Amino acid sequence: MTILRSKWYKLRADLSLVDIASKLNVHQYKQDDPFGFDVINNSDKSITIRYSERYFHTESFLNVYGDVVIDESVRYKVVTFNMIPISDGFFLIHMENTPRSSLELFSNFETVIESAISVSTVLFNVMNLLEMIRERSDVRQFKIKKAVFSGITLTPKSRAKIEVTSTGDALIDFNKKHKSEAFIIDKLNCHFRLDSKDLTLELRKTGVISHSKQLTSILNVEMLTLIKNREGIFNTGNIVSL
Incomplete structure (x- = not known):
C-alpha cells in the first residue's frame, strides 16, 4: 500500500490557473538546470506540478590512513504538488511527501510565475x-x-x-x-x-x-x-x- 505524507497550503497570486500553467511550461526542468517545474496534468479545475531541484551534497569522512576525505555528489529533490483554485487569486496547494522546508520551492515558484505570492500553512x-x-x-x-x-x-x-x-x-x-x-x-x-x-x-x-x-x-x-x-x-x- 502506498502511503503519502501530505501537507496543504493556501497560496495567493494575482494570476489565473491558466496563466500560472503557461509560465511554468516555459521553465520546464532540463538536465543541469538548478531547478524547474513540469506541469504533468492540466485541467480547468487543477494542475499537477513536479518540482525538480539539483543540488550538491558534501560529506567528509576519514579513510583508513586517517586522512579527511571530502566527497561531493549531485543529488536531486523532486516534489509533486497540486494547485486547486479556491476563488479569484487564491489556490489550495496539496504537496506530496513535502520536504522539511518548502521555502526555496515557493521562492523559485514566485520567480518563475513573475508575480508576488503569499503562502500560509493550512492547519x-x-x-x-x-x-x-x-x-x-x-x-x-x-x-x-x-x-x-x-x-x-x-x-x-x-x-x-x-x-x-x-x-x-x-x-x-x-x-x-x-x-x-x-x-x-x-x-x-x-x-x-x-x-x-x-x-x-x-x-x-x-x-x-x-x-x-x-x-x-x-x-x-x-x-x-x-x-x-x-x-x-x-x-x-x-x-x-x-
Missing part, C-alpha cells in the same frame, strides 16, 4: 476533520488504532504526554480514563475500509497527514470544504510573503 482541528471522514456514508469499520495526547494535567505543576495503542478504539479507551477536556490531541492513527479496500489515515496537529494514496482526492475535497465554508475549524499559520 485544522484534528477531531473535526476526523469526524468529517468518519461520518462519510462510504466509510466502514472505522477504528482509531493509536493516539497521542499531550497537555494532560497531573498536578497544578505538571503535565503529561500519553500514547495509547488499542485493538479497539484508542480515543474511546482514553476518554474512559480522562473525562476532562484539558488535553491536546497530537496525533490520531486510523484504519477503515472504503470501496472494499483497507486504508490508513494519520492526522497530526501540525497539519501533516499521512494517508493511503486512494484518499488524496477525498482529502482535497474536505480541505476545500473547510476553507470555503469557514466553519471555524480551518485556520492558517506560518504566513510567508515572498
Whole structure:
C-alpha cells in the first residue's frame, strides 16, 4: 500500500490557473538546470506540478590512513504538488511527501510565475476533520488504532504526554480514563475500509497527514470544504510573503 505524507497550503497570486500553467511550461526542468517545474496534468479545475531541484551534497569522512576525505555528489529533490483554485487569486496547494522546508520551492515558484505570492500553512482541528471522514456514508469499520495526547494535567505543576495503542478504539479507551477536556490531541492513527479496500489515515496537529494514496482526492475535497465554508475549524499559520 502506498502511503503519502501530505501537507496543504493556501497560496495567493494575482494570476489565473491558466496563466500560472503557461509560465511554468516555459521553465520546464532540463538536465543541469538548478531547478524547474513540469506541469504533468492540466485541467480547468487543477494542475499537477513536479518540482525538480539539483543540488550538491558534501560529506567528509576519514579513510583508513586517517586522512579527511571530502566527497561531493549531485543529488536531486523532486516534489509533486497540486494547485486547486479556491476563488479569484487564491489556490489550495496539496504537496506530496513535502520536504522539511518548502521555502526555496515557493521562492523559485514566485520567480518563475513573475508575480508576488503569499503562502500560509493550512492547519485544522484534528477531531473535526476526523469526524468529517468518519461520518462519510462510504466509510466502514472505522477504528482509531493509536493516539497521542499531550497537555494532560497531573498536578497544578505538571503535565503529561500519553500514547495509547488499542485493538479497539484508542480515543474511546482514553476518554474512559480522562473525562476532562484539558488535553491536546497530537496525533490520531486510523484504519477503515472504503470501496472494499483497507486504508490508513494519520492526522497530526501540525497539519501533516499521512494517508493511503486512494484518499488524496477525498482529502482535497474536505480541505476545500473547510476553507470555503469557514466553519471555524480551518485556520492558517506560518504566513510567508515572498
